[in-house]
Amino acid sequence: MRERITTAARGNTDLLGLLALLLVLLVAYQHYDPSLLSPASVTILSAQFLPLILAAAGQTTVMLLGGIDLSLGAVLGLAMAVFATYDARGAGGVMTAAALALCVAVAAGAVNGTLVAYAGLPPIVVTLAASFLWSGVTLVVLPQPGGHVPAGLVDAYNNGWYGIALPAAALALVLAVWKLLRTTRHGLALYAVGGNEHGAYASGLHTRGVKIGGYALAGAFTGLAGIGLAVQTGSADPTIGTPYTLNSIAASVLGGISFFGGVGRMRGTVLGALVIGLLTNLLLFTGISPFYQLVIQGVILVAALALKTYVTREAAE
Amino acid sequence: MNTRSVRGVVALAASLCALAGVTACNVESDSDTAKSGASASAAAAKDLKVGWSTIYLTPSWMQQTLKMLQADVDKLKSAGKVSTFKTFNANGDTSQQISQIRAMIQQKYDVILVDAGSSTALNPALEQAVAAGITVVAFDSLPTSKKVIRVGTDQKAWGSMMAEWLAGKLDGKGSVIAMNGPAGVAVSEDRWAGAETVFKKYPGIKIVSNVHSEYNLAPAAQSFASAYSAHPDIDGVFSQGGALSAAALQTLIKQDKKLVPITGENYNGFLKLWKSKQKEGFSSIATAQPNYLSVIALEAAVAKVEGVSVPQDITVPLPEITDDNLSEYVQTDQPDDSYPINDMPQSEIDKLIGK
Numbered sequence: 001m002r003e004r005i006t007t008a009a010r011g012n013t014d015l016l017g018l019l020a021l022l023l024v025l026l027v028a029y030q031h032y033d034p035s036l037l038s039p040a041s042v043t044i045l046s047a048q049f050l051p052l053i054l055a056a057a058g059q060t061t062v063m064l065l066g067g068i069d070l071s072l073g074a075v076l077g078l079a080m081a082v083f084a085t086y087d088a089r090g091a092g093g094v095m096t097a098a099a100l101a102l103c104v105a106v107a108a109g110a111v112n113g114t115l116v117a118y119a120g121l122p123p124i125v126v127t128l129a130a131s132f133l134w135s136g137v138t139l140v141v142l143p144q145p146g147g148h149v150p151a152g153l154v155d156a157y158n159n160g161w162y163g164i165a166l167p168a169a170a171l172a173l174v175l176a177v178w179k180l181l182r183t184t185r186h187g188l189a190l191y192a193v194g195g196n197e198h199g200a201y202a203s204g205l206h207t208r209g210v211k212i213g214g215y216a217l218a219g220a221f222t223g224l225a226g227i228g229l230a231v232q233t234g235s236a237d238p239t240i241g242t243p244y245t246l247n248s249i250a251a252s253v254l255g256g257i258s259f260f261g262g263v264g265r266m267r268g269t270v271l272g273a274l275v276i277g278l279l280t281n282l283l284l285f286t287g288i289s290p291f292y293q294l295v296i297q298g299v300i301l302v303a304a305l306a307l308k309t310y311v312t313r314e315a316a317e
Numbered sequence: 318m319n320t321r322s323v324r325g326v327v328a329l330a331a332s333l334c335a336l337a338g339v340t341a342c343n344v345e346s347d348s349d350t351a352k353s354g355a356s357a358s359a360a361a362a363k364d365l366k367v368g369w370s371t372i373y374l375t376p377s378w379m380q381q382t383l384k385m386l387q388a389d390v391d392k393l394k395s396a397g398k399v400s401t402f403k404t405f406n407a408n409g410d411t412s413q414q415i416s417q418i419r420a421m422i423q424q425k426y427d428v429i430l431v432d433a434g435s436s437t438a439l440n441p442a443l444e445q446a447v448a449a450g451i452t453v454v455a456f457d458s459l460p461t462s463k464k465v466i467r468v469g470t471d472q473k474a475w476g477s478m479m480a481e482w483l484a485g486k487l488d489g490k491g492s493v494i495a496m497n498g499p500a501g502v503a504v505s506e507d508r509w510a511g512a513e514t515v516f517k518k519y520p521g522i523k524i525v526s527n528v529h530s531e532y533n534l535a536p537a538a539q540s541f542a543s544a545y546s547a548h549p550d551i552d553g554v555f556s557q558g559g560a561l562s563a564a565a566l567q568t569l570i571k572q573d574k575k576l577v578p579i580t581g582e583n584y585n586g587f588l589k590l591w592k593s594k595q596k597e598g599f600s601s602i603a604t605a606q607p608n609y610l611s612v613i614a615l616e617a618a619v620a621k622v623e624g625v626s627v628p629q630d631i632t633v634p635l636p637e638i639t640d641d642n643l644s645e646y647v648q649t650d651q652p653d654d655s656y657p658i659n660d661m662p663q664s665e666i667d668k669l670i671g672k
């Protein structure tokens with residue numbers, strides 16, 4: 001038994017530090033807001049963190065392939081706009097709107113992936129260009145903040161549905177799907193191509209197909225994030241997605257995803273996103289001047305990364 | 318094995334330090350939580366806990382707004398009506414602003430002031446605050462929710478005021494470059510909508526180019542320069558922001574071209590240029606998004622707590638700066654990046670908030 005715990009701990013050394021930081025934040029949070037562990041707070045907080053976690057999951061997928069997605073915020077905004085305006089454009093329920101938004105996001109991801117795979121352009125250039133493209137398309141769909149999400153859904157999402165925290169349930173579902181996917185041929189291929197593209201190609205993998213599939217999957221995560229944000233805010237806003245690009249990168253890096261591809265785990269990213277979300281909330285509670293809040297946030301993130309590198313250096317040596 | 322345990326100790330020590338640091342911060346901010354919860358009762362507002370969530374804090378307009386607001390807070394503090402005032406800066410991230418509002422709800426603030434980053438996205442959070450018994454007042458950039466008090470100017474009237482003046486100046490005919498704010502931003506779209514309805518009445522006026530730019534000098538100058546090089550024979554410029562106007566006027570001056578009429582705002586950089594070129598025949602009109610909107614918002618919130626029936630929508634009249642009263646506004650000794658405006662007399666504030 002003890003052996004098993006040690007092995008589990010060894011396999012996840014890089015995440016233990018992050019987990020410890022998260023626990024520290026939770027204890028501090030509990031101190032300011034004693035209702036932290038009540039169902040109502042869990043619902044509110046998970047509703048708030050879900051879009052960032054999903055966006056970070058999308059970014060992680062691209063980063064595992066050795067890429068980076070600068071168009072993530074724009075695609076998120078696009079999915080949000082499609083979801084919230086679909087109702088106004090014709091008959092159809094929320095599910096159709098969600099499916100349509102998801103399809104658009106997956107298609108946007110696949111286009112990014114195709115350009116990276118076939119045009120052979122660096123992902124940072126392709127996705128930077130794509131960010132202008134998709135934010136332009138978003139403005140065509142929704143020229144200014146608006147759109148509509150059924151009030152019942154907004155309420156159920158933000159305040160719980162028969163006592164169930166819907167965002168938390170959605171997150172659990174997405175993580176379960178990822179875990180399943182990771183063990184399949186496609187999931188393994190994703191890591192293989194990201195870690196060593198030539199090796200993967202030499203082993204008979206269709207690397208271009210894997211890339212397109214990976215970017216499309218990232219699009220799916222981003223689309224879900226956009227739908228989550230639309231449901232959280234009860235509307236869509238064409239410019240709200242932008243900060244998610246950099247925040248999702250921060251969460252992924254904090255979660256141990258390598259910029260060079262092939263290294264990292266989704267659970268790390270989820271922890272990273274939670275740390276970033278909780279940290280910003282916590283700083284709001286402390287009442288420190290807003291400019292120092294930014295300073296402290298930056299210092300803590302750098303310190304956490306440095307500490308993590310230090311503690312896990314052994315593995316690399 | 319030894320290095321391993323050292324690393325473990327370092328990690329543990331770091332966690333403990335972090336924990337100690339976070340709890341230490343608490344000492345100072347906890348001191349004011351022992352306030353009486355009797356603020357809901359009418360008559361006199363007492364020891365209100367006030368928070369302001371703003372989408373940006375760094376632009377100079379926001380800094381001036383904070384300064385005016387802080388002065389009013391100090392006044393209300395010495396009257397015993399307000400006990401604490403905190404500012405929350407979302408730094409352009411609307412999701413962050415939602416977190417701020419939720420944090421203020423959990424911390425049981427009495428009054429939430431908000432300068433919204435999105436006209437729709439904050440509605441659920443703000444309505445939740447109202448449902449929790451908090452007095453919520455929005456100012457400047459407003460949410461669409463009907464449940465909060467909204468203190469603002471009529472952005473469509475802004476656009477039509479500018480357009481009407483320009484159309485009159487051009488005798489209803491000529492080519493015009495339109496300088497608008499970023500696409501997809503409510504303020505920019507509203508001002509343009511107001512202008513467009515006016516221009517439609519004058520078929521002789523042709524919008525030869527509709528430029529979108531950040532409300533900043535450098536990007537605006539670039540956008541204007543490219544539009545102007547394509548249409549050098551324009552008769553006027555419709556601009557919906559001071560930095561945009563300054564960029565346009567600067568370009569004309571730099572290229573030594575005819576100084577056609579350009580509409581403006583109380584951005585000091587523009588007012589100074591206007592003043593210096595007035596004797597060369599340059600003419601303009603300007604209005605302002607007055608910084609005292611924040612003061613009116615705070616006064617409205619306190620009045621509401623005191624039981625005054627404050628109107629849901631408070632539309633503050635737009636000031637009008639013309640060739641004649643320009644010298645009352647322009648401050649030649651102040652930096653370009655400021656927005657000269659005089660305080661609003663208390664009597665007028667009281668009239669607006671229904672006292």
